[in-house]
Amino acid sequence: MRNDFEKAMHFRHACKIFDNTKSISDEDLSFILEAGRLSPSSFGVEHWHFFVIENPSIKEEIQKVAWNQAQITTSSKLIAIVYKKKVRSTDSYIQSEFDKFEYPQMLRDMYTNWIDIRDDKALYSWSAKQVYIAGANMMTAAASIGIDSCPMEGFDKDSVEKLMGLDTAEYGLALLIPFGYRLNPQPSLHRSDLKEMVSYIN
Numbered sequence: 001m002r003n004d005f006e007k008a009m010h011f012r013h014a015c016k017i018f019d020n021t022k023s024i025s026d027e028d029l030s031f032i033l034e035a036g037r038l039s040p041s042s043f044g045v046e047h048w049h050f051f052v053i054e055n056p057s058i059k060e061e062i063q064k065v066a067w068n069q070a071q072i073t074t075s076s077k078l079i080a081i082v083y084k085k086k087v088r089s090t091d092s093y094i095q096s097e098f099d100k101f102e103y104p105q106m107l108r109d110m111y112t113n114w115i116d117i118r119d120d121k122a123l124y125s126w127s128a129k130q131v132y133i134a135g136a137n138m139m140t141a142a143a144s145i146g147i148d149s150c151p152m153e154g155f156d157k158d159s160v161e162k163l164m165g166l167d168t169a170e171y172g173l174a175l176l177i178p179f180g181y182r183l184n185p186q187p188s189l190h191r192s193d194l195k196e197m198v199s200y201i202n
């Protein structure tokens with residue numbers, strides 16, 4: 001297990017171009033999506049949605065507003081992870097999540113006092129952050145079965161939301177992750193030493 005995880009972590013890199021002759025199977029796509037589904041979210045409210053963009057002409061249009069990055073059109077599956085915007089405790093989606101988990105009143109009050117006081121901008125930023133956890137898990141899951149990916153923020157949000165036909169009253173786009181099979185060999189990983197980024201408080 002430990003070895004498998006380590007292998008996946010070393011296999012994953014921000015792949016810049018995929019082999020567009022290779023497709024991800026439905027079974028592998030489900031495996032990747034499942035890793036997103038099982039990811040943790042604050043209060044467990046799962047305020048994300050995964051769009052799988054397969055349409056080649058939409059991908060072409062998205063690439064044009066994403067710094068012309070070739071990952072978009074060469075990917076087998078382009079996943080756009082969006083965050084839900086209506087996440088105040090009075091919103092029906094949150095009420096149904098509370099009910100689903102049978103949250104006691106104390107937790108509902110905690111949520112209300114912590115979330116409802118935020119303005120829209122702060123709320124969206126809190127929601128968008130959750131997406132990155134799901135995205136990271138999806139990329140590691142993909143790597144564990146030999147599938148490459150690239151996390152992407154390099155795009156014009158409004159334009160991509162329009163191209164997706166996203167209902168922006170409900171959703172905001174946080175992250176694009178193209179998945180596929182690498183065309184070129186993996187470059188070496190550049191990472192600082194652990195001792196430079198870890199401190200212990202004893």
Ligand SMILES: Cc1cc2nc3c(=O)[nH]c(=O)nc-3n(C[C@H](O)[C@H](O)[C@H](O)COP(=O)(O)O)c2cc1C
Nearest residue numbers: 012013014015016069150151152153154155189190
């Ligand atoms: C939130 C986020 C956004 C990123 N956006 C892009 C992007 O738009 N295009 C790209 O090629 N790489 C993007 N990257 C990839 C990083 O540049 C890459 O992960 C980093 O340089 C380390 O390289 P590695 O992942 O290959 O180890 C992004 C990474 C993250 C975490």
